[in-house]
Amino acid sequence: MNIKNKGTDLLVSSFGDVLNKKYDLVILPWGATEPHNLHLPYLTDCILSHSIAVDAAKIAKDHFGVNSMVMPPITLGAQNPGQRELSFCIHARYETQKAILTDIVSSLHIQRINKLVIINGHGGNCFKNMIRDLSIDYPDFLIATSEWYTVLPAKQYFDTPGDHADEVETSVMMHYYPELVNLKNAGKGKYKSFALESLREKVAWIPRNWQKVSEDTGIGDPALSTAEKGKCFANVIADKYAQLFAELSRIEETGIYEKENDK
Numbered sequence: 425m426n427i428k429n430k431g432t433d434l435l436v437s438s439f440g441d442v443l444n445k446k447y448d449l450v451i452l453p454w455g456a457t458e459p460h461n462l463h464l465p466y467l468t469d470c471i472l473s474h475s476i477a478v479d480a481a482k483i484a485k486d487h488f489g490v491n492s493m494v495m496p497p498i499t500l501g502a503q504n505p506g507q508r509e510l511s512f513c514i515h516a517r518y519e520t521q522k523a524i525l526t527d528i529v530s531s532l533h534i535q536r537i538n539k540l541v542i543i544n545g546h547g548g549n550c551f552k553n554m555i556r557d558l559s560i561d562y563p564d565f566l567i568a569t570s571e572w573y574t575v576l577p578a579k580q581y582f583d584t585p586g587d588h589a590d591e592v593e594t595s596v597m598m599h600y601y602p603e604l605v606n607l608k609n610a611g612k613g614k615y616k617s618f619a620l621e622s623l624r625e626k627v628a629w630i631p632r633n634w635q636k637v638s639e640d641t642g643i644g645d646p647a648l649s650t651a652e653k654g655k656c657f658a659n660v661i662a663d664k665y666a667q668l669f670a671e672l673s674r675i676e677e678t679g680i681y682e683k684e685n686d687k
């Protein structure tokens with residue numbers, strides 16, 4: 425935890441740090457509480473989305489003069505069957521997540537902050553329909569959502585990117601918190617595909633039973649992870665988010681959509 429980010433990261437900020445400051449937008453990292461192979465912490469999705477958000481908020485401040493506040497990460501994620509039976513894995517229902525998001529939006533709305541960016545770190549989370557509902561209830565409040573790990577093509581940065589506790593998540597964790605990674609203990613992240621060809625071809629989606637798919641909860645081999653790869657990936661994503669924050673902070677002047685004569 426870096427206390428240099430007072431006024432940008434709510435984990436380390438006091439009321440004195442934010443008093444009399446106007447905030448352009450709020451960033452909400454959203455993760456999960458779940459096993460991540462044998463070598464990464466349960467809160468990996470929270471820690472990574474929060475760390476990238478804090479980096480992005482700092483760049484947005486330094487390069488574009490944007491004041492944003494990164495909220496503490498939400499630890500409640502949606503889990504697949506077979507994962508939620510494992511020790512300390514917590515499944516949060518759609519209704520629970522929607523109630524959390526609604527309470528955050530209604531609180532910020534009273535405080536006259538009307539822009540929120542969700543930085544999601546957990547593949548099981550899906551916010552689009554909640555955001556559609558909230559855009560009806562709070563028409564003057566903008567919510568954007570992004571999954572940090574899909575912003576860039578992982579194949580260009582990693583040798584064997586997978587899905588969960590893989591080379592991507594492990595490398596990015598090694599960049600931010602190497603002391604939290606125990607790569608020696610890591611399982612191989614071997615996983616089984618569906619027997620049904622249509623499901624393999626993604627003609628339709630069903631939740632995978634995690635224990636039938638993976639032995640160590642990992643999907644993707646983390647063996648080739650390095651902090652350097654994680655740094656390259658995380659830094660470019662943070663730059664992209666900083667630009668997003670800057671653009672969102674100016675929509676009152678620029679608008680969100682092209683104007684007729686832009687075409």
Ligand SMILES: [Zn+2]
Pocket residue numbers: 460468469545546588589593
């Ligand atoms: Zn994860």
